[in-house]
Amino acid sequence: MTNNSTTDQSSLPLGEMSEGQRGNLHNYILGIADNSLILGQRLGELCGHGPSLETDIAGTNISLDLFGQVRSYFQYAAQVSGDDTVTEDTLAFMRIEREYKNVLLVEQPNTDFGYTIVRQFLFDAYHLLFLRELEKSTDETLSAIAKKSIKEVSYHWRFSSDWIRRLGDGTSESHERVQEAVTDLWMYTDELFHQTEADQAMIAEGIGVDTSKLKDIYYKMISDVLEEATLEIPVGKYFHKGGKQGIHSEHMGYILSDMQYMQRTFPNMEW
Amino acid sequence: MSEKEVKNLEEIFEARIARDEKIEPKDWMPEKYRKTHIRQISQHAHSEIVGMLPEGNWISRAPSLRRKVALLAKVQDEAGHGLYLYSACETLGISRNELYEQLHSGKAKYSSIFNYPTVTWADMGAIGWLVDGAAIINQVPLCSTSYGPYARAMVRVCKEESFHQRQGFEIMLKLANGTPEQKEMAQDALNRWWWPSLMMLGPTDAESVHTEQSMKWKLKRKTNDELRQQFIDQTVPQADLLGLTIPDPDLKWNEETGHYDFGNINWDEFWQVVKGHGPCNKERMNARVGAWKRGAWVRDAAMAYAEKKEARKKVSKAS
Ligand SMILES: [Fe+2]
Ligand SMILES: [Fe+2]
Ligand SMILES: [Fe+2]
Numbered sequence: 001m002t003n004n005s006t007t008d009q010s011s012l013p014l015g016e017m018s019e020g021q022r023g024n025l026h027n028y029i030l031g032i033a034d035n036s037l038i039l040g041q042r043l044g045e046l047c048g049h050g051p052s053l054e055t056d057i058a059g060t061n062i063s064l065d066l067f068g069q070v071r072s073y074f075q076y077a078a079q080v081s082g083d084d085t086v087t088e089d090t091l092a093f094m095r096i097e098r099e100y101k102n103v104l105l106v107e108q109p110n111t112d113f114g115y116t117i118v119r120q121f122l123f124d125a126y127h128l129l130f131l132r133e134l135e136k137s138t139d140e141t142l143s144a145i146a147k148k149s150i151k152e153v154s155y156h157w158r159f160s161s162d163w164i165r166r167l168g169d170g171t172s173e174s175h176e177r178v179q180e181a182v183t184d185l186w187m188y189t190d191e192l193f194h195q196t197e198a199d200q201a202m203i204a205e206g207i208g209v210d211t212s213k214l215k216d217i218y219y220k221m222i223s224d225v226l227e228e229a230t231l232e233i234p235v236g237k238y239f240h241k242g243g244k245q246g247i248h249s250e251h252m253g254y255i256l257s258d259m260q261y262m263q264r265t266f267p268n269m270e271w
Numbered sequence: 272m273s274e275k276e277v278k279n280l281e282e283i284f285e286a287r288i289a290r291d292e293k294i295e296p297k298d299w300m301p302e303k304y305r306k307t308h309i310r311q312i313s314q315h316a317h318s319e320i321v322g323m324l325p326e327g328n329w330i331s332r333a334p335s336l337r338r339k340v341a342l343l344a345k346v347q348d349e350a351g352h353g354l355y356l357y358s359a360c361e362t363l364g365i366s367r368n369e370l371y372e373q374l375h376s377g378k379a380k381y382s383s384i385f386n387y388p389t390v391t392w393a394d395m396g397a398i399g400w401l402v403d404g405a406a407i408i409n410q411v412p413l414c415s416t417s418y419g420p421y422a423r424a425m426v427r428v429c430k431e432e433s434f435h436q437r438q439g440f441e442i443m444l445k446l447a448n449g450t451p452e453q454k455e456m457a458q459d460a461l462n463r464w465w466w467p468s469l470m471m472l473g474p475t476d477a478e479s480v481h482t483e484q485s486m487k488w489k490l491k492r493k494t495n496d497e498l499r500q501q502f503i504d505q506t507v508p509q510a511d512l513l514g515l516t517i518p519d520p521d522l523k524w525n526e527e528t529g530h531y532d533f534g535n536i537n538w539d540e541f542w543q544v545v546k547g548h549g550p551c552n553k554e555r556m557n558a559r560v561g562a563w564k565r566g567a568w569v570r571d572a573a574m575a576y577a578e579k580k581e582a583r584k585k586v587s588k589a590s
Binding site: 045048050053055063114167 | 333
């Protein structure tokens, strides 16, 4: 991709791209954004119901950061789509379930604070590594979003990994509960590194991140914290994937019926 | 201390307040002052965190990303207000756990407005506009109250509350200028939130027990009825601007008094809700108590971890 010379805000000469390239870029952006969208949504459900005022504020903060990122990605995706009727809100609220590309991990329910933190922890490590690479993308818009998000996600990672330590090395009850969450959610980690067609095309263009190179560091990063937290690193070899292809868990339909409620009930209105 | 000495201290204390000096946590204060402040500040703090619930109810369903972000930020602000106010209250020698205990046992009260359900998106607009609006009228005078930590907390809180009010009004404006369904939604929300918002400013002066003492300590500068009138006078023109109708057939501008006359408030409903029998009292308490109970193991873990960490530090220092 030779778009380094453009000063245009979009940085990509969108007009010069073939329809296939645009489609891949569009899908690639959605793939990144949907993770933040659904995780932000899950965290938003908890606002006011957490174990302390401080954790409530932190959880809301993370949710806010994620939605902020989502808006930047979706605004860019809308532009890439080349279709005037596409907006950040149609992308967020008007797709059917099979069109959402988030990984299964982020749609898992808020079973308890242990599950919420482990889900966050397993995602944050990936998210941080991913953004650090995305910052090097030849796509200036994605690179700029990544740069801004790294600061936020570094904080998310600090928050979630600190809580893993507290819960793992806290009381025997907390140890047991958080261990159960780690063991249960482990099977969703491998999907983070699964590459779709759009992913591969974007890697080839120098826009996308080659996540296969992040896998070892990722497992090292989370294993170090788990060890410090006196938790066992699961040995499970069976993993689940499908979210990236739009094949979600049974939770997803409920998330969407909640999230899309207003836009579906009152279509074509401004709020 | 002899009775005479106490009396003397009290006189000095009241004189300081009369001179507009701030009372700080380390200063001597009459027991009644301390108790009254614990009651009022904690009640205010509880209102902030219970107040997160009716609006939190719409975070997952907010109609656009922009609105979702704004609502999340608002509810987070309310959590922040709770935090400053609990901290201010703690300076009076009571722990946050004790304060929660009072809330959870039903001993402490919170603003009864939060016992009404949020049934449509327009309620997010009406709450911001009317409830935060009434809160500001109540709270701006507190920015110069006599107890220093409370006054300083209120300065921060009030700034954010006026932002919330504008945000709420803007939600209403968008609906009022929207489709017929949206306009209807806005009118319906105003119909439901108007009277409870008037009640939020407290019982009529005749029924209000604490007013005189509170005036002296600058916990109150105006009576409930004066505040209510101020709220109505300020809000009616805003409703006109929205093109919405305030659900009070007796509402009328009075040339002579320079204020709006208004209809009778249903105080039976007010006392019903205050006494715990509003539409959502049970849900709100269950949510708070439930969150607290479900979080016990998490708070215990954090405590145990901190202790272990401290112990390890000592060991490594000793060796
Ligand atoms: Fe307030
Ligand atoms: Fe507040
Ligand atoms: Fe507020």
